[in-house]
Structures are given as C-alpha cells and as structure tokens.
Amino acid sequence: MLVVCHTGDQSVSLSATHPVQFDGKSNGELPEASLSLWTKATCRERVKNRMEITAIKAFSDNYIWMIKNKNDSSVVIVDPGDAKPVVDILRKQKLTLSAILITHWHADHIGGVSKLCQLADIPVIGPDQHIPEVTQAVTEGDTVSVAGHNFRVIEVPGHTLDHVAYFCADSPQSPLLFSGDTLFVAGCGRIFEGSHSQMYESLQKLAVLPTDTHVYCAHEYTAANLAFATAVEPNNEAIRQLSDEVDHKCSQGIPTVPSTLQQELATNPFLRTDQAEVILSAKQRAVDANSPAAVFASLRQWKDNF
Ligand SMILES: [Zn+2]
Numbered sequence: 192m193l194v195v196c197h198t199g200d201q202s203v204s205l206s207a208t209h210p211v212q213f214d215g216k217s218n219g220e221l222p223e224a225s226l227s228l229w230t231k232a233t234c235r236e237r238v239k240n241r242m243e244i245t246a247i248k249a250f251s252d253n254y255i256w257m258i259k260n261k262n263d264s265s266v267v268i269v270d271p272g273d274a275k276p277v278v279d280i281l282r283k284q285k286l287t288l289s290a291i292l293i294t295h296w297h298a299d300h301i302g303g304v305s306k307l308c309q310l311a312d313i314p315v316i317g318p319d320q321h322i323p324e325v326t327q328a329v330t331e332g333d334t335v336s337v338a339g340h341n342f343r344v345i346e347v348p349g350h351t352l353d354h355v356a357y358f359c360a361d362s363p364q365s366p367l368l369f370s371g372d373t374l375f376v377a378g379c380g381r382i383f384e385g386s387h388s389q390m391y392e393s394l395q396k397l398a399v400l401p402t403d404t405h406v407y408c409a410h411e412y413t414a415a416n417l418a419f420a421t422a423v424e425p426n427n428e429a430i431r432q433l434s435d436e437v438d439h440k441c442s443q444g445i446p447t448v449p450s451t452l453q454q455e456l457a458t459n460p461f462l463r464t465d466q467a468e469v470i471l472s473a474k475q476r477a478v479d480a481n482s483p484a485a486v487f488a489s490l491r492q493w494k495d496n497f
Contacts, residue, residue: 274303293317294371318353349390350380378416
C-alpha cells in the first residue's frame with residue numbers, strides 16, 4: 192500500500208513503514224511562496240481538504256485508487272477490480288466507502304464492485320454498458336461530485352467503447368486525471384473495441400488538459416512502455432532520464448504512477464505523433480503514416496507486437 196499526498200508540484204509517497212519522497216523535498220505542506228496567494232482562511236480550508244490518493248495494488252499490475260480528504264474517514268474507490276485488498280485497507284484504517292468510480296467494463300476494473308456494494312448503500316458511477324451495478328450512468332461533459340470535489344467526465348473510446356476518464360480541476364493542489372486504461376505512463380491502452388482514429392482522438396482530448404495535471408492510470412506498465420518509447424525515439428533525452436528514474440523506482444518497489452501530463456507530453460510516443468523522430472520511426476513501419484492519426488495507428492500496431 193502506498194499513499195501519495197497530493198501536494199501540487201510535488202508528490203510525496205508514504206509507505207506503511209518507511210516514508211519515501213518521490214521528489215525529495217516536499218513535506219506535504221503547502222509551498223511557503225504560495226501562502227501569499229490566498230487568505231489564511233482559504234489556505235487553512237485547502238490544507239484541510241487536501242486530497243490523499245492511495246495506490247492499492249491488485250492482481251499482478253493493477254492499481255485501484257483510493258481518494259481521501261485529509262481529516263475525513265470516508266473514501267472514494269476508483270476501478271475496484273478486486274474487493275479484498277480494498278476491504279482490507281478500509282478495515283485496517285477504519286475508513287468508510289462513500290462512492291465508486293468506474294472507467295470501463297473490463298473485469299480487472301469492476302470485479303470487486305458487487306462485493307463492495309454489500310458494505311454500504313453507495314453510488315456506483317460509471318458508463319452503463321455491461322456494468323449492472325452502476326447507479327449513476329455518466330457521459331461526456333457530466334460532472335460528478337464525490338469526496339467534496341467535482342470530477343468532469345471525459346469520454347475516451349478506443350480501449351473499450353464505453354471508456355471514460357475523470358478529471359478533477361478543483362483539487363486543492365494540482366488537477367487530477369484518472370485515466371483508466373486509456374493513457375498510461377509513457378504509453379496507451381490496447382485497442383480492443385474502438386478504432387485507431389477513435390483512440391487517437393481520445394488521447395488528444397487528454398493531451399490538452401493542464402500540463403500540471405497528475406495522471407493516475409490503472410496499471411504499472413511504465414518500464415515496458417519506456418522500452419518501446421526508446422525504440423521509437425532513441426535520441427529523446429527526456430525518455431532516457433525517465434527510464435533511469437523508473438528503473439530505480441521499480442528496483443525499490445515504488446510505483447511509477449502518477450505522472451504528470453507535462454511528463455507525458457515529453458516522453459509518451461502516443462502523444463508525440465507530430466514529432467520528427469516519431470514520424471520517421473512510424474513511417475519505417477507504415478509508409479503511409481502521413482498524418483498524426485496515421486502515425487498513431489502505426490505506433491499502436493508496432494507496440495501490439497513489440
Ligand atoms: Zn481494460
């Protein structure tokens with residue numbers, strides 16, 4: 192289990208036994224320079240409402256995300272593919288479940304929903320296709336209010352046709368995105384139900400979110416994604432540096448999620464389909480890769496067999 196105190200420009204991870212800092216300097220308090228921007232009362236309110244995002248590991252490489260406000264014992268769970276690790280942490284930390292958010296219908300994202308619904312009468316928010324437990328079906332542009340914050344629903348078909356992402360712009364710290372299996376760290380999901388052009392358009396919708404958005408995806412695929420990114424852009428220094436950081440984190444058992452959108456724009460080949468080296472690599476696989484969408488399709492087909 193790992194808690195990420197979402198503090199804005201840094202994320203601090205706290206393991207159960209050993210505090211570990213992602214970026215080596217934040218102590219979880221608001222940056223002093225920022226204090227002048229707010230009245231003290233507003234600042235106190237923001238500190239009180241600071242969101243803590245916990246990674247609950249499930250299966251071999253899934254992350255179930257738990258959203259909790261500081262000083263609040265109720266939590267929201269995102270994509271509970273398995274109920275047991277969620278129930279374990281709720282009992283251990285004496286927390287109550289207030290809502291479930293679902294990004295798409297795959298079993299490793301919804302497998303624990305029915306058991307968790309036996310714990311409490313809670314809203315289950317998500318796309319309504321294939322998911323009988325959903326009590327509040329959402330579509331593009333809807334706003335859902337959970338954990339005292341508003342999350343905008345962004346439809347992102349491609350991995351599945353029903354896939355949605357949840358974007359929180361009113362976080363007391365930097366914005367948050369729960370991207371499910373659409374946008375991964377340095378990669379994107381396989382296309383099971385949609386088309387390449389659908390997935391490309393979906394990723395473009397996420398690419399224009401604020402660059403300081405913290406991206407919480409549902410799988411630990413980063414090392415493999417970076418191996419592919421390196422093959423696509425062998426001269427990208429940002430990918431090389433990130434690969435070093437990820438190798439270190441993986442060797443220590445530290446999640447590589449979340450990333451930021453800024454990091455994705457610099458390293459994720461599927462968001463860099465207008466870059467010269469990416470286009471060149473894509474054209475070596477598909478000579479007709481003459482548009483960003485066609486470059487994306489070439490990359491995705493290459494990655495499927497990488
Ligand atoms: Zn999936």
